[in-house]
Amino acid sequence: MSQSTSNLKDKLPPDCQVPAHIAIIMDGNGRWAQQHGLSRLEGHFEGRKATHRVVEACAELGVQALSLYAFSAENWARPGDEVSGLMTLIEQSLREELDDLIGGDIRFIASGRHEELPESLQRTLSEAEARTVDNDGMVLNLLINYGGRAEIVDAVRALAGRVQSGELAPEDIDEAALGAHLYAPELPDPDLLLRPGGEMRVSNFLLWEIAYAEIVVMPVLWPDFTGDHLVEAIEEYNERQRRFGRVPDAE
Numbered sequence: 001m002s003q004s005t006s007n008l009k010d011k012l013p014p015d016c017q018v019p020a021h022i023a024i025i026m027d028g029n030g031r032w033a034q035q036h037g038l039s040r041l042e043g044h045f046e047g048r049k050a051t052h053r054v055v056e057a058c059a060e061l062g063v064q065a066l067s068l069y070a071f072s073a074e075n076w077a078r079p080g081d082e083v084s085g086l087m088t089l090i091e092q093s094l095r096e097e098l099d100d101l102i103g104g105d106i107r108f109i110a111s112g113r114h115e116e117l118p119e120s121l122q123r124t125l126s127e128a129e130a131r132t133v134d135n136d137g138m139v140l141n142l143l144i145n146y147g148g149r150a151e152i153v154d155a156v157r158a159l160a161g162r163v164q165s166g167e168l169a170p171e172d173i174d175e176a177a178l179g180a181h182l183y184a185p186e187l188p189d190p191d192l193l194l195r196p197g198g199e200m201r202v203s204n205f206l207l208w209e210i211a212y213a214e215i216v217v218m219p220v221l222w223p224d225f226t227g228d229h230l231v232e233a234i235e236e237y238n239e240r241q242r243r244f245g246r247v248p249d250a251e
């Protein structure tokens with residue numbers, strides 16, 4: 001465990017509740033690069049270091065699931081060298097971090113339309129999933145070639161297939177049935193949706209799953225994000241009153 005995250009738990013107030021599932025839109029690499037006179041890809045390289053810090057910090061704080069938006073279905077529209085650079089960076093990072101994930105008892109899963117990714121990345125994702133399948137610490141869910149609408153479309157297609165085969169009646173389709181066909185049905189819905197970089201958008205991220213998530217937007221760009229920012233976000237989350245559509249509890 002690195003120095004910077006070694007006493008994060010002590011920084012949280014004693015009665016502070018750590019969200020079971022945190023979902024992060026890792027935003028701001030491009031602006032960070034521009035501010036430092038670097039290429040966008042160099043911004044993503046720096047973003048990778050923040051990703052490492054935050055995975056470590058979440059595991060230390062006892063977060064049960066961490067979902068990270070690494071590449072959206074819309075990101076293919078970026079310049080070709082940025083897209084191929086990101087694919088290489090994600091694959092290389094995963095290869096380099098795999099032993100640490102195994103050692104840290106972290107289970108890795110990947111969500112998205114992976115059949116459209118480069119084959120070597122597909123193999124790396126499958127290998128990381130297979131080699132961490134028995135880990136029972138935090139689940140790290142990496143979203144690659146992911147779109148929230150596409151995920152819902154894929155779930156609906158799967159349900160339609162089951163109806164067509166006579167396995168399922170249309171009236172049996174409810175929220176639980178649809179939820180069971182999402183990419184990572186075993187995960188609880190995110191409690192906290194965290195967006196560094198200051199933009200007030202959800203950007204097609206986990207549209208179904210964030211129905212009742214608390215949203216925390218922070219101005220800090222992703223490459224500058226540290227464990228202390230995570231603590232700050234968790235503190236803000238603790239100030240929220242989660243009502244799930246109900247009225248506030250009586251005093």
Ligand code: FPP
Pocket residue numbers: 026027028029030031032044045047048051069070071072075086089090093094142197222
């Ligand atoms: C958004 O910032 C970021 C991405 C599209 C890529 C996220 C990738 C990483 C953080 C690299 C590391 C990933 C792993 C899995 C190790 P942006 O480029 O949209 O920034 P901008 O809004 O400032 O332009």
